[in-house]
Amino acid sequence: MSLSCRGGSTMPGILLGDEFPNFEADTTVGRVKFHDFLGKSWGILFSHPRDFTPVCTTELARAAKLSGEFAKRDVKMIALSIDSVEDHINWCKDVMAFNGEGKSTLPYPIIADHKRELSVQLGMLDPDERDKDGMALTARCVFVIGPDKKLKLSILYPATTGRNFDELLRVIDSLQLTARKKVATPVDWKPGDKVMVIPSLSDAEAATLFPNGVTTKEVPSGKTYLRFTQP
Incomplete structure (x- = not known):
């Protein structure tokens, strides 16, 4: 390497x-x-x-x-x-x-x-x-x-x-959260904010995994990849 x-x-x-x-x-x-x-x-x-x-x-x-x-x-x-x-x-x-x-x-x-x-x-x-x-x-x-x-x-x-060591804490919070749950953290995310459902999860799987609900942001392409949830 x-x-x-x-x-x-x-x-x-x-x-x-x-x-x-x-x-x-x-x-x-x-x-x-x-x-x-x-x-x-x-x-x-x-x-x-x-x-x-x-x-x-x-x-x-x-x-x-x-x-x-x-x-x-x-x-x-x-x-x-x-x-x-x-x-x-x-x-x-x-x-x-x-x-x-x-x-x-x-x-x-x-x-x-x-x-x-x-x-x-x-x-x-x-x-x-x-x-x-x-x-x-x-x-x-x-x-x-x-x-x-x-x-x-x-x-x-x-x-x-x-x-910026505050930023290092923020990315560690993201790493630890995403290691536990099938989510990703969007731009400027901080603990307590909504997260994004990873694209590999189907809507049915997401509904089961995230009981707080999933919301989808509509975009001109009509694609439904911008899915948000509360972890």
């Missing part, structure tokens, strides 16, 4: 539906074997370019603020960058200070990938962002992994753009 990179070269990566690698790595809470770390929970792994940098500090601080929301959804959080465990531990104090909290540790671990082995394996390196030695830095990747250890979502941001 590989992802195309610049200049015609390739680098390893992971695609939706693939089993996420059961890697082992050093972290701020000790040595971790990823599948054991997840257990039967969902997981979110997010990388950042470097410790002690401005955008990354705001991101990990926001992730810390929302750690309770991720826990409510049975999602285990883990971060990653190419810095050492020692750097991670020292930087955590800055991150928590940015939040105005007296604690010096984050509510989730950070993976140390100073040899870039995991970053290469997962296709996380940004060819345009390099350190003082000319080595590629990790981009702002997001991976959401299901309890079956398969990749459910991946998002890649450039180093200059901070992520």
Whole structure:
């Protein structure tokens, strides 16, 4: 499996539906074997370019603020960058200070990938962002992994753009709902909104599965594919 990179070269990566690698790595809470770390929970792994940098500090601080929301959804959080465990531990104090909290540790671990082995394996390196030695830095990747250890979502941001962790909670809500029910979530959906019946379900099946009723939006084509229901 590989992802195309610049200049015609390739680098390893992971695609939706693939089993996420059961890697082992050093972290701020000790040595971790990823599948054991997840257990039967969902997981979110997010990388950042470097410790002690401005955008990354705001991101990990926001992730810390929302750690309770991720826990409510049975999602285990883990971060990653190419810095050492020692750097991670020292930087955590800055991150928590940015939040105005007296604690010096984050509510989730950070993976140390100073040899870039995991970053290469997962296709996380940004060819345009390099350190003082000319080595590629990790981009702002997001991976959401299901309890079956398969990749459910991946998002890649450039180093200059901070992520929206409220949006990550929203997509996890969608992923968890659509894993349980035969529905899809429309544009700008949020919990409590109507959802869409998937096209593969017949009207009879939909009527049985959705006792709250199904409404169909009429469109000029006359096709009845825009079916909504309350989950």
